[in-house]
Amino acid sequence: MVQRKALVALAVALLLLLPGCAGSRVANERKLQRAGPVGSGGDVAQLNLAAESDASIGGLVNYNPFAPKQLTKTWLYEPLMIQNSLDCTVTPWLATAYRWQGATRLTFDIRQGVTWSDGSPFTAADVAFTFNLAKKYPAMDTAGVWTDIFGAKAVSVAATGEQVVFEFSGDAASKFPSIISQLIVSERQYGSVGDPTKYVDEAPVATGPFTVDRYNGRRLELVRRPDYWQADKIKVQRLVLEGNYDANQAALKLRTGALDFYTGELPNPQKTFVDADPATNHFWYPPNGLTVLAPNLTAEPFSDVRFREALAYGVDKTTVSLKATYGIMDVASQSGLTLPAKKALLPPGYPADRTVIPFDPARANQLLDAAGYAKGADGFRTDPDGSPISIIMSVQAGFIDYEAAADEVVANLRQLGLDIRANKASPDSVDQQKKTGDFQLMINFMAAGCDYANGMGATLSTSTIPTKTEVKGNVGRYSSPAVDAAVQQLTGSTDPAKTKELVGVLVTTMMTQFPVLPIFYAPARGVYRTDKAVGWPSADDPYANPQDNARLWMTHLSAPR
Structure with missing residues (x-):
């Protein structure tokens, strides 16, 4: 791990x-902490990255940052x-x-x-x-x-x-x-183009560290700008962006050195990549959100907080993470915060180590028994009124980690006497269920980040309940006037103490009402080689999100000693 x-x-x-x-x-x-100079001042001759545009762009040449399809989203503007x-x-x-x-x-x-x-x-x-x-x-x-x-x-x-x-x-x-x-963008260039989302920008004028050298319809090559405003921090002389890879292709490219950095899905990167050459091959998957169980809170038995609390204790999250992420990602805190990074936001009474709900099937069974969910002659539990409980868990087919997680969750909950099965459907179908609310239980993503109103708040606020036409964060339809008020105040909070107080309302709600059940942290992926360049963000030097802060980590890279 x-x-x-x-x-x-x-x-x-x-x-x-x-x-x-x-x-x-x-x-x-x-x-910037750099490795010492090698060759021409620590310069990196070339780095190979995956293409930023998908294959559907074909040979279209467009660098417009507002266009639906663009050849690069990162290195020019x-x-x-x-x-x-x-x-x-x-x-x-x-x-x-x-x-x-x-x-x-x-x-x-x-x-x-x-x-x-x-x-x-x-x-x-x-x-x-x-x-x-x-x-x-x-x-x-x-x-x-x-x-x-x-x-x-x-x-x-x-x-x-x-x-x-x-x-x-x-x-x-x-x-x-x-x-x-x-x-x-430059007013000089974009001031007369009309609708910027429809403009085809074939000759970009930008402030970024690279300019376009050539593009052959599949391979984009960028070269370092010597007059860039922080040129002294850019040691990479040439960037090559090429290829849309699946996991197997990416692993092969990484192992052979044809790819230097990758942020896509790579199952078991330790085995498929790092073990081949531990001195050169590395990965860092810091918490970038939470993978959660999202129950439909408008439907029984999930409308009962006692039932939800029992599920929180009844899922073996460590084993779920082991099967879904190969044990890379830690069990997530019920607080909804990515810990330990944001433990300063926890309210009094919630030390970080006590916000992770342990696997305790005995307690889960006790909670279910006390709440009246008795087992029938067939070994399955019923509602307090004696009606049978039958749960379908919606899972996005093709999401390998979600499918693996769902299999373990189903096995855990069946051990509690719950009649539950997974239904694997297309991601579009699951999104439709989110819009309509026609589901019982699903795996979902809970945003983290630094905008707490639209991160954590998006999972809990009634303003972000999905509509018939739009998927939003509060798929479980949680409703609380106190939470809505806190989220609204967070949109205008510029005081640190007040922000902590308001986030505390959300944390307390997560810990006592169990509107969603965090399982494991969702990663920001960074898989990289250090034979050409060092200075990548890592657990030892977490200066940037490897997946979202490419411009920042580019200023940290240099040739190895």
Whole structure:
């Protein structure tokens, strides 16, 4: 099992309390720790990564960051800041600092000395232009700046000197992660293209560390920009993006060195990759969310909290993780937080080690007996009124980890005397069940991250109950006025103590009402080789989410000693 370090130091603990809002706090600038120079100053001649576009793009050449299909999403255009979702630290990028005034006004200081790849200066006007373009063309507004998604909508976004100021119609602190992630484009290039989501950008002008060298319809090659604003931190000279691999293909490419880094599904990476060459081959799967059992709380017997609590004790989560993740992922905390990284958010009375529900079938049976779910002559339990209990657990066919988890869960619950079976259906079919609420029990994902209103809150708030046309987080239809109030207040919280108090409401709900039952942590995957480059994020140096913070880890890579 991957060994994990506790990520929470005192400074980090304060950052965890907010979705990115702390008065005039300047975001974290991390010193890069590099291996010593080899060859030409520690340069890495070439790294091979999987393609960022799927095979359906064919030979279409489009680098537009707002297009449905684009050749690269990462290496050309850049965001304002980068937040590590694992510990919530924020690294300045195109913006150097930010300040909230209340929860309705957000100001960014824009980095000076940055140039676009055509040599023209990058300015605050480009930032304001990008966000206002999203107002004109709502399909581009993935950050939700101009809608009520994630908080109150914006009234204006304007450049003033070297700053950009956002004014909102109400509390909008929970929009911060999506705002800082917005990729910025040049007004000079995009100002006259019309609808940006329909524009075909064949000659990108961007601020990022690489430019396009060549593309042959399947293989995209990018080269380092010597005039990049932090060029001294970019040691990789060439990036090759090619291939959409399944697990077996990726494992072979990784073992042979044809692939240097991979974030896709790779069952049992220890056996299929690391064991072939432990000195060179590595992986790190930090917690990036929670895999949970989601009961339909509007249907019996799952509407009974006593029944749900019994299930929490009746599932052998360690064995489930062993079968579903080969024991890589730790058993998840019932609190809904990814621990130990976010243990600073736990309210008094809930020490981290006591939030993991142990496997205790004796207690599970006692709880069921006490709640009136007696066993009949056939050995199966009935409802308190004597009617039979028959449970169908919906599972996404083809999700190998979910299928393995479901098999063990079903076996565990049958040992408690519950008549339960798994029904493996297409992912689209399971999504339809989420929309309609026509299910009994399923495996689902619970978001983590640093926006607690739209992370944890999305699983618990009535505002995120799925509709007939849209899947949302609260698939179990949990309802609590106290939780709704806490989630609403989290959208505007800029005070660390208040944020902890509000998250505490969600944690207490998870621990006492069991609206969902966490099984094991869901990973952010990073599988990598160290023969060409070192400095990848790891358990020993968890400076970035390996799956979501590629721009950040690129500034840490260098040739090995």
